[in-house]
Amino acid sequence: MTNPFVNQLLFAVVPYLAMFIFFLATILRYRLAPYSYSSLSSQFLENQRHFWALVPFHYGIVFVLTGHVVAFFLPQQILAWNSRPLRLYVLETTALVFGLLTVVGLLGAIARRLTVSKVRAVTNGFDWVVLAMLLAQVLLGVFVAIFHPWGSAWFAAAISPYLWSLVRFSPDLGYVAMLPVAVKAHIVLAYAIIGVTPFTRLVHILVVPNPYLWRRTQVVRWYRAPKEAA
Numbered sequence: 001m002t003n004p005f006v007n008q009l010l011f012a013v014v015p016y017l018a019m020f021i022f023f024l025a026t027i028l029r030y031r032l033a034p035y036s037y038s039s040l041s042s043q044f045l046e047n048q049r050h051f052w053a054l055v056p057f058h059y060g061i062v063f064v065l066t067g068h069v070v071a072f073f074l075p076q077q078i079l080a081w082n083s084r085p086l087r088l089y090v091l092e093t094t095a096l097v098f099g100l101l102t103v104v105g106l107l108g109a110i111a112r113r114l115t116v117s118k119v120r121a122v123t124n125g126f127d128w129v130v131l132a133m134l135l136a137q138v139l140l141g142v143f144v145a146i147f148h149p150w151g152s153a154w155f156a157a158a159i160s161p162y163l164w165s166l167v168r169f170s171p172d173l174g175y176v177a178m179l180p181v182a183v184k185a186h187i188v189l190a191y192a193i194i195g196v197t198p199f200t201r202l203v204h205i206l207v208v209p210n211p212y213l214w215r216r217t218q219v220v221r222w223y224r225a226p227k228e229a230a
Contacts, residue, residue: 011187014188022195049112057108059098060101060102061105063094067152071156079153088150130202137186158175
């Protein structure tokens with residue numbers, strides 16, 4: 001991934017293509033099928049493993065994504081925080097723990113869909129593709145955290161300026177050109193997930209499901225036509 005043309009394609013073209021698809025498909029889906037903004041909960045079909053999979057996954061991914069957003073908007077503050085070794089160790093360790101929590105929850109969700117016949121029956125091919133993409137992404141994130149440490153520092157110093165260059169419509173690939181392959185793959189896969197989100201259950205994140213993190217569990221019933229379910 002050091003080829004200039006490949007870098008230009010993956011880090012200067014793909015981001016805008018992914019965002020274009022995301023916004024266009026999101027608007028069209030909302031206008032044509034507004035009630036489809038849901039994760040199509042299968043909690044009614046099986047609840048115990050649903051709880052132990054989805055709760056760790058959601059808490060883990062929310063913390064990890066929040067860390068990315070903070071590093072994007074406040075890179076200098078992150079670098080200042082990391083100037084003390086102890087604070088750097090605490091931040092890195094905490095991020096790794098929540099990353100592992102995300103992996104555990106996601107593996108639990110996949111196992112549930114594989115082993116519970118009722119849940120497997122309402123899982124389509126696109127669901128498996130999304131689960132595979134999410135699993136690959138979080139595993140890459142954990143791999144990067146372990147084998148390319150101090151990610152909070154180099155994210156603030158390199159990834160954040162690169163992302164801001166995209167916002168300004170003036171991509172500066174100098175920040176990402178020499179990054180490790182695993183980091184580049186992590187970035188590109190993030191763009192891919194953004195691009196497919198409007199076509200999947202992931203679209204429910206756009207309706208700000210924050211209350212899910214603290215409200216009491218509830219059973220959600222949803223209807224699928226018998227012919228489609230078969």
